[in-house]
Amino acid sequence: MARPVCTQPERMTIQIIVLFQNLGEDNPYYAQSPAPPLPGLLLAALTPPFVDVEVLHEMVRPIDYATPAQCIALSFMDYLAPHAYEVAARFRAMGKTVIGGGKFASTFPEEVQPHFDAILVGEAQQMWPRMVEDLVAGRLRPRYDAPLDSCLDGMPPPRYDLAEPAYATPIVTEATRGCPHPCTYCALNIKRAPHRTRPITDVIRDLTNTRGVPWYKRKLAMLLDNNLGGDLKYAKELLGEIAKLKLWALGAQFSIDSLRDNAFVEALAKAGGRMAFIGMESLSPESLNDVQKRQNNVGEYRGAFAKLHRLGILTFTGLMFALDEDTEEYYRRLPALLEEVGTMVILPSIAIPIYGTPLYRKIVDEGRLVDDDLSHYEGDHLVFRHKHLTPEQIHAAYRTVVLGFYGWRAIIRRWWRFLWMQERHESIVRFAFRLAISSGIYFKLSVFQRHHAQVRIAQGPGRSTVSRQANMRAVA
């Protein structure tokens, strides 16, 4: 008698794609970014175990249209929406179910929904598992609205084992969400949400849940908060716990006012802090005031950055061009001002009036918006008329300042100055190891930014198909 054959129904596979190429796929650019963005790895962790899940970061490899996955979940930011619609259309034509989500889909669901079989509006942690259940049961609805969760407890650790091998620092997580500041260009101020913190034990569990990650990558981590300094008491407690993990390097993002708190700076250094992303944005007090970035005091920059540098923590600072109060005289003085405040690495961009922000509304009300092609809202195009300056003046300043900053001599000079500022509180061996790690991070970031300066800024934004500026731009 023949033995009965045990057949199991085919398991569904969901491929999560985090989009990156914003101006087309004909001439793509793959970034040497040290760390992945968080959404893809977190969504994979939230996916119920009765389906298989994969993650593809378009930042480091092309979309695989031959994937056998039955469902594609696209995560994208606002300037990537036109690309997302094209990718979704192509997969849907192949009979795949395509789901969209992310900040833009959550803010403008009516615009996004027609391009997808379903969209997730809001935060994924509560709603994504239910969407996957409905998908598998064949009852997927076109739209799922997740109410704002007041509590971030119990989120699973991101699936670092699914991070692309190209990432040097796959261990990324968030400890907080939101920010108390009112900066008018910031996407967080489209719809205000409270600043929320996660349980410290959850964050520590994320940082230690490194199964499947090569050993030499387990000691490097990034906290990708909007603003870790939004609750300094919490931040110091968290950093105290992270210090026990003896990381080789920790990166964090926070607003510059956090540096007035010396205990926070010391806690960051003890936790292995080696890189701080800070939203410096401008050295013009008038421009900062105009975008309500009042927590930034230009007179404090030099001292605040030096405090970090002496402890071996690199400063990586945002720098915006085309803020409304910028002048030609300011741009002429900018290279000297940057030298004076001593920032180590800059993330330059032309101001982006992100749809829905107070800055966007102001520019529209004043009739100054001249380009509504969303794919140009990436930080290398000027999409509005400036109050005092011509586009030529702004682009010339952007090019001159950034190319000068990322000349090799300037890069080496900053590294040398950083080395001479170091204070030694440890054995000579540990000190040398710390300097080696800081130097490695410094050159990685500088080369990454120099490449952008040469490809996107020197040749003009139309010459390349990507801006990783907007992707990289952490909002603190």
Ligand code: SF4
């Ligand atoms: S730009 Fe930075 S400091 Fe300003 S609101 Fe956004 S996260 Fe906060």
